Amino acid sequence: MPASAPLPPSLYADTARPPAMTPPLDGDKRASVCVIGAGFTGLSAALHLAQQGTDVIVLERNEPGWGASGRNGGQVNPGLKWDPDTVEKDFGPDLGRRMVAMSWDAPNVVFNLIAQHQITCEASQSGTMRAVFQQNNVAEIESAFEQGVRRGMPVELLDKAAMRQKIGAERYLCALLDNRGGHVNPLGYARGMAQAAQQLGVTVHGGSPAEKVWREGTSWKVQTPTGTVTADRLVIGTNGYTDDLWPKLRKSVVPVYSGIAASEPIPEEIAREIMPHRASIYELGKVTTYYRLDKSNRILMGGRSRQSPISAPGDVQWMVDYAQRLWPQIKPFKWTHGWNGQLAITPDHYPHIHEPAPGVLVCVAYNGRGVAMATAMGPQLAKRTLGGSQAEIDMPITDLKEIPFHALWKTAVAARVLYGRVRDYLHI
Numbered sequence: 001m002p003a004s005a006p007l008p009p010s011l012y013a014d015t016a017r018p019p020a021m022t023p024p025l026d027g028d029k030r031a032s033v034c035v036i037g038a039g040f041t042g043l044s045a046a047l048h049l050a051q052q053g054t055d056v057i058v059l060e061r062n063e064p065g066w067g068a069s070g071r072n073g074g075q076v077n078p079g080l081k082w083d084p085d086t087v088e089k090d091f092g093p094d095l096g097r098r099m100v101a102m103s104w105d106a107p108n109v110v111f112n113l114i115a116q117h118q119i120t121c122e123a124s125q126s127g128t129m130r131a132v133f134q135q136n137n138v139a140e141i142e143s144a145f146e147q148g149v150r151r152g153m154p155v156e157l158l159d160k161a162a163m164r165q166k167i168g169a170e171r172y173l174c175a176l177l178d179n180r181g182g183h184v185n186p187l188g189y190a191r192g193m194a195q196a197a198q199q200l201g202v203t204v205h206g207g208s209p210a211e212k213v214w215r216e217g218t219s220w221k222v223q224t225p226t227g228t229v230t231a232d233r234l235v236i237g238t239n240g241y242t243d244d245l246w247p248k249l250r251k252s253v254v255p256v257y258s259g260i261a262a263s264e265p266i267p268e269e270i271a272r273e274i275m276p277h278r279a280s281i282y283e284l285g286k287v288t289t290y291y292r293l294d295k296s297n298r299i300l301m302g303g304r305s306r307q308s309p310i311s312a313p314g315d316v317q318w319m320v321d322y323a324q325r326l327w328p329q330i331k332p333f334k335w336t337h338g339w340n341g342q343l344a345i346t347p348d349h350y351p352h353i354h355e356p357a358p359g360v361l362v363c364v365a366y367n368g369r370g371v372a373m374a375t376a377m378g379p380q381l382a383k384r385t386l387g388g389s390q391a392e393i394d395m396p397i398t399d400l401k402e403i404p405f406h407a408l409w410k411t412a413v414a415a416r417v418l419y420g421r422v423r424d425y426l427h428i
């Protein structure tokens with residue numbers, strides 16, 4: 001992996017607020033906690049640690065938000081991959097219930113943090129819709145709605161007529177609307193979070209890859225090309241960009257590319273026709289397609305991507321075609337950006353927290369839901385780092401294990417994406 005890389009081209013690189021100053025580490029420094037990776041996981045952990053008076057140094061290979069956090073769909077979605085009943089069945093009535101409460105409330109953590117630190121990032125708490133276009137998925141949405149109602153969640157079940165009105169297209173049979181969701185400009189959010197952390201006393205170093213970590217007495221030492229950090233504790237949040245810094249970690253997750261195409265701003269009257277509600281939408285299907293309108297009326301369509309870097313809308317032409325099939329009236333408008341990035345998935349589709357050594361906390365793999373979840377994990381990681389017991393953390397802390405036959409997984413994921421597309425196309 002190269003020492004560090006410039007921010008790849010994307011809509012957000014052109015529109016987000018400017019970055020905070022984050023010069024590389026210079027010499028040998030000391031802090032109570034060293035955080036490795038400045039995406040939402042690392043930044044939120046650092047910010048919540050600093051809020052409690054802890055001195056923190058963040059080391060980022062490139063710049064804050066360079067990874068998935070600065071390139072994603074910007075959808076602030078509540079919940080985990082599995083529905084609440086399944087989570088409670090998998091983890092029992094105590095931990096399961098806390099996981100559900102924390103994960104489904106995660107968007108409120110995002111929007112509260114944005115309000116508290118006055119982060120300029122086009123934030124809009126306009127809801128998230130989980131939309132269904134295949135009859136065999138309708139029961140799943142109805143069940144999710146019933147589970148949400150039973151827990152007092154702010155959810156609505158939208159039928160075909162309501163979806164036609166909210167999306168301006170005939171495609172959907174129904175959807176679950178959760179009013180806690182919404183969207184942000186994610187690079188603006190990451191940069192704003194870095195600045196908020198700095199204002200609380202966190203030192204953030206960009207261009208500072210952690211190349212080696214070792215124990216020295218009761219401390220941890222982290223080496224970068226330009227210095228070292230000595231810290232009592234480490235937090236690692238490197239997600240889909242995890243390298244071989246910590247043994248076994250890279251092979252405990254599968255990095256997968258997702259891609260996005262963005263249009264030029266469309267006229268307000270057409271925006272009102274196609275998405276008057278302005279919620280974030282993701283489809284329930286074998287391969288997730290997700291989309292939204294941003295504050296300037298650009299359409300952002302996300303989903304399947306080549307499993308290597310891309311840089312133009314033509315590289316994700318299928319998403320442009322898909323949008324034009326949904327709303328033929330947008331055909332005259334240009335598509336200006338196309339990009340992608342890597343997220344981390346796990347075979348069980350749960351986020352993974354590990355403590356592979358004393359004082360070391362790892363949190364990775366939000367399985368495509370990290371905008372809200374990685375932010376909400378920040379306070380949890382801070383609590384555990386500052387001595388909270390495992391039982392106080394609203395996620396299981398598990399052993400770090402490599403995925404067997406890891407090398408085959410990338411191929412399997414690519415095949416799965418193709419298979420899923422075919423199945424969705426055939427409606428089976």
Ligand SMILES: Cc1cc2nc3c(=O)[nH]c(=O)nc-3n(C[C@H](O)[C@H](O)[C@H](O)COP(=O)(O)OP(=O)(O)OC[C@H]3O[C@@H](n4cnc5c(N)ncnc54)[C@H](O)[C@@H]3O)c2cc1C
Binds near residue numbers: 211240366
């Ligand atoms: C195209 C795309 C669309 C997505 N859409 C959505 C969406 O709409 N909604 C949603 O909830 N989620 C979405 N996701 C997922 C979401 O973006 C991620 O789950 C989330 O950003 C993960 O945050 P993170 O901080 O854990 O990781 P990242 O943001 O990937 O940050 C990891 C950081 O670690 C740094 N790093 C790695 N190794 C080292 C090292 N050795 N030393 C120092 N630094 C290092 C990297 O440079 C990187 O900046 C999407 C992801 C992608 C790629």
